[in-house]
Amino acid sequence: MNVFTVPMLGIFLIRYFNADAAWTGILTGATLGGAAIGSILGGIINDSLGRRKSFLINNIIFIIAAIASLFSRNVLMFTVSRFIAGFPVGSDIPNVYSYIMESSSPGKREYFGTMNTEMATLAILSINSIILLMLLIHLSKIIWRLVIFSSVIPNIILLINYNRLDNISVNNHGYINFIKKLRENNLKWHATLYSWICGICSSVEVSTFAFFIPYIVTRLHIYNIIGSRIITLLIYAFGVPAGIIGPLMLPRLGLKRLGSYGFIIAFISLIGSGLSIYLGRYYITLIFMVIFIFGNHWNNQPLLTAQALVSSREYRGTAIGLSNFIGNVPSFLAVLAFPTIVSIIGLGIATMLISIASLTGIIVSSKVFIEIYRYTESF
Template sequence: MDQISTMSPDAIRRLSDQATKVLLNKPNTASSTQGGWMMIATILIEAWDLYAIAFVLIFVKTDFNPTAFELGLATAAVQGGALVGAQLGGILADRFGRKAIFVTTMILFIILALAQAFARDIWDLIILRFLIGIPLGSDISNGYAYIMESMSKGKREEMGSRWQFMFGVGEVLSIIVITIMYVAGMDHSLLWRVALALGALPAVILLVGRLNLPETPLSLLQRGQFVKAKQVSKQLFNDSLDMLPNQNVRLPKAKLSDFLSVIWADPIKRRATIFSWISNACQGAEFAAWGFYLPVVLVLSGVGVSNNGNITGTNLVTALVFCLATVSGYVAPLMLSKIGHRGVSMWGYGLAFAGLIMGAIGMYYDWKFVIVIGACVLMWGHYWDASNGMTITSMVAPARFRGTASGFGYLFVKGAAFFGAFVFPILSQNLGNVGATLAVSLLSLTGFLAAKFILPEVYGYVDTEDVT
């Protein structure tokens, strides 16, 4: 008679819980760090795709002559696709494992990114950008689950909070490359196609780097694949989980309907998750509304625009702002051990609020220098306030729901980003740039209040919902 057949389901679950506790408290290793970087690097690809189109919209408009509605939809379509992909990818990752999803999403993104170069009209581009959002959203939710399951406490929080650093790198690279093509005199109809298709290049590099990554032992454990979980744990952490039998088992599949009830039952999980949803929504709309349209705001304000209408100066100012923001994104994770998640969020939203107020004042009085300073303050604050929402929602979730929790959290980022990108031009048209900027500042204020009054300090948190 085999070992498993003599054990009760409760006994098997207790062994699984014991192994889960061991894995969640493991020290970091070189292998787990490599996996973390491979996952967080997805943000660089997303940033390229999102910000490249901000710089080439003017050329898309010249080629296709879209309506304002169509142009807004082309801008926001990738966010709409990510809404679908985030939840779908999280659920599928919990069901089929992390690796199958993160390999599939990269392949799909490469194909769709290249296809953008061959769009025949604005609706081709809108549809392609919506489809691109699906693997992007899926990869983010799956990637955060991977980071939380493959790295040690503290380290996984730092890595998860590096998404703004990676976002800044992607933005700066896109600005520099597109500016070089523009200055070199590339035909504008070709430029926008090349710029959007170039996102496939880092995706190919990332796909190759991910092929040798293992599945996470926690994901295998939650699906009853004990034999493989023991092998991967040995590979990542040099621990073969000897408490587990050398046989696979059938464990009850986690029910999606249980997800919210489990989160709501624990006050720490509940408050941290509510904050992460609010924060993800506020920072998503905050950036999509003002940060995404920063080049447009600067051009309309005359910042960096030459007498003959050349926008190279505007691009360089924008690049410098995002270089500063990238530094902010690098610093934010380092501050977690000093001021915690609440401190990082409160400082971030506070500075973003101040920067938006400065920007509104600068535009009202046509003080170009104040507009630039306000943009710098906003971006420094934004790269702090946006750094940890996904980390928190993924970290506090039980392993069996982690992909689902990450995907659900990312819905708030992308839903708000879609709303912000689509609505900001309408607000600017009806309220003017000053009024629209003041309206966006209310998002930053909301995020600050949520961090102060809702978020419990969860730095170093280790989930214990399934652990006995």
């Protein structure tokens, strides 16, 4: 829920802080920037201090950062607090995937690992439902504070159940040894390259088009603010079936074809969205947005799952953290740049420009990745 809070609140934060195009990107990207750093540090902490201690640190940092966000008096203070909140967001990824791989059997690991987008969809729907409710009861001035406050509740619940987790502690020997071992095994190295490169491609899709769907719908001026939020909610709601169908297709398609099909669908939908925006056919844009949700879910689901599968327990947190970092850095930069690019070349052309990432994903998924569904060997 945490990483999606600011993108979903974008239009309200822009008005509250009177942010221009540059600050809009900075506000939206702050959490992602923190998440990139958190991925690296979190992977190391996860492997050296253990899974449970890493989990505890993540939740404490986020709660403190969320409270700081609530009392932000200006755009700079808010941005810094969200950047800090990004640390546990990124650090949580290697922690969660390590627990999944170490507590589930082959087949189940892939299923639970690829449920990541379903959880993301539920978070997005929760945020937008709260926003819609606040709009309907005319509390628009405090919407962003209420949503950020609500994001703390799951963390408090998790802290209460902290002692129920197993603390798996391993020794970390750094990135150099890890990468050397990866390169010695062709299958593992190809899976890692796939996770890195396609992670960038999928993250760029998310951090531009997917993150800015509320912003795009509002800018199209099809509906008033409440109507725009309802439309946004309905578009994201298609992520529920997309998130469920993807993991269920794994026994038949495997990770490789699921990711490839996802990038193909995303590519078609981004071109269609861009053209329809450019030509002023906005209702068609909404249809392509729905199609994009399916494509982006499916191309994202195998990425970290693949990296986690081919990593041993000793290096697993470090490996996943590095993969997530590599995906988050360009994602952070894309978020910063997208509003400014839109202001220069227009929303339609900017949307079509994103399809380059999808096209790259198609090529890498089909030519580099080697199928590893139900993979069991470790380092």
